[in-house]
Amino acid sequence: MATDIKGTTHAVEACAVMKLLPRRPRLLALGEPTHGAGTVLDARNKLFRQLVEQEGYRTIAIESDCLMGLLVDAYVTSGTGTLDEVMEHGFSHEWGAFAGNRELVRWMRAHNEDRPASERVRFSGFDGPLEITGAASPRQALTSLHAYLSAHTDTDLLPCAAGTLDRLLGSDEQWAEPAAMMDPARSFGRSAEARELRLLTDDLVALLDARTPQLIASDSHEGLHLARLYGRTAVGLLRYHFWMADTSPSRLPWLMSLRDSMMAANLLALAEQGPALVNAHNGHLQRDRSTTRMSGRPLEWWSAGALVDTRLGEEYAFLATVLGTMPHHGVSTPPPDSLEGLLYALPDDSRVVDAAGLAAALGGTRPAPRVSPYYGYSPLDPAHLDRIDGLVFVKDVPQS
Template structure:
């Protein structure tokens, strides 16, 4: 089969044709990044999302950013709360607020909502953590404030048990479990309290508005997830990093599950978080393995989850060898292409893996092509934000 027979130019018509080729309409359409902060991919993502909104009925966008910070962006987009400068500075984690493409996306979503009654929604779906983790204060106290009394705990009790936030957000605890307070008596009591508050939320759900239920559920699963993550940060066993990696992706998947209720939604994150196959990462003499958020949510949604992995031809000053998947795709006549990955897996036999010396760039794994629905291919990716 000619490579052009399984590919099309990446434009609105191509995106719609791809969606029609799927076995079911996805509730979540994942668009993966082979590398963060590639300007061309962000701009292309914005074009894809505008098309999905205007022609395919999409109303939600989710990004690999702090789920609690994302509430500020959503409030700006839906209600006009704050300013664009404020939400770009304080509404994103991982420096994603510095991305010109993200700024343009937020500006466009706000402008769209000012002109339409049916509002677009914005979600961060990452946990409030990187390798270290934030204090559970915001999630716990916000959940507490939404519950109706009398409650078995006071806000003063929560405040005392949490203590100074910098005890929790100590970045040194990422590498040194002895510096984590996650298994302290206070932290373990907070885990029980968080569990109780989530149970109380279930009993009070009928009296809450839909918006308050949604936010309380987010606060609840974030508080429980953060306290669980902190607990295992204090673990010194060899399984520590694999477990922490798995917990982060599980928290992402729980947020995606909630976002799917607003579907269809476009989800933008690193390929490694959206892929269906198991993730792996070398760490010293260990090989860490865990299931990604995409694999977890795919197990729940089945055909209602679809995954587009991105790949680059020339990436910076690195040109792919012709016998790699990226080298083969570089022969396509278009600057931006959308390829049926399953047909690609059948047609390209035993391609060589691409080697990248950019630690932030992850080439396609040729052995995993049959677990991807499509490949978004950029012939050149040279603009780093």
């Protein structure tokens, strides 16, 4: 496929990204095709630093546990804890071990030093407290929500006492049972206690919403945002556990959908607070349906990016990172007729690519989809090109 695409590429700079967009979006999402790749995270960090400094973004949100991320935010904004502590305890999926994430957190803390609160960059995880092995207990989210309402509303309005929640929650181990991911019978999610907790959580969230004016007056917008995070997370976790206990063919589609729905709800909440930069897998941030195979079955669900895009429109922008080689995982030079192959033929190590310009240069013919030999790397589907605002191309990813 002989196509001149050089004119669609630019240096990896914030100004090049902004020229691709009609205006500064409230959520600017940068996806990645694999997790933990050093050069990919380096490109992310460079762009995010420039976008903070030049475009006024004040939150960086990462595909990591939204509750654990509160530790990182406290560190980068006020110096609470140490860098080692927050890297160990502030990230899920073991992503605190990635050097690129450590450098991002280090830079955020240094950037915020001696700056007034209004100019500090916040950190947020926007994933649910979920791992591939299962889901966390809803205890932290639910008891924190109850404690907030107890402190700021008439306790007679609360649907239950804290002791009732503790009794119904029981041990955290029964919620986090690893075997439940593969065996619904091992899940606690449809027990009588879990069903009662879902009803009580619904009432607690309803009370939080109904008392919003009072809560802002007695506490702060910041406190209310945090309480709403606890409420969303408690609802999402209880719903996730409910479907973990399901035995029908709908179980896996529900679980995949619920995770992205929790992500989308957290991203929309961040968008209400101000402009934010977002980083996650391309599959979570794309405007198209996500797909995978589990237990030999094809699964489809709407990604967090698709859900957010329906609400925000042009206030949501999505850049997809694509890569050329990752030799240590068997990902060699891409076929010349693939999208990655066309970009790989260019001389630069990394480029920002105008997706609309690239699509126009390709005309009605899309490159052949690349096939990955490595399960941890997802090539870009060329059919999605029209629904992407830009690409960040990284030519080679050496072993970190």
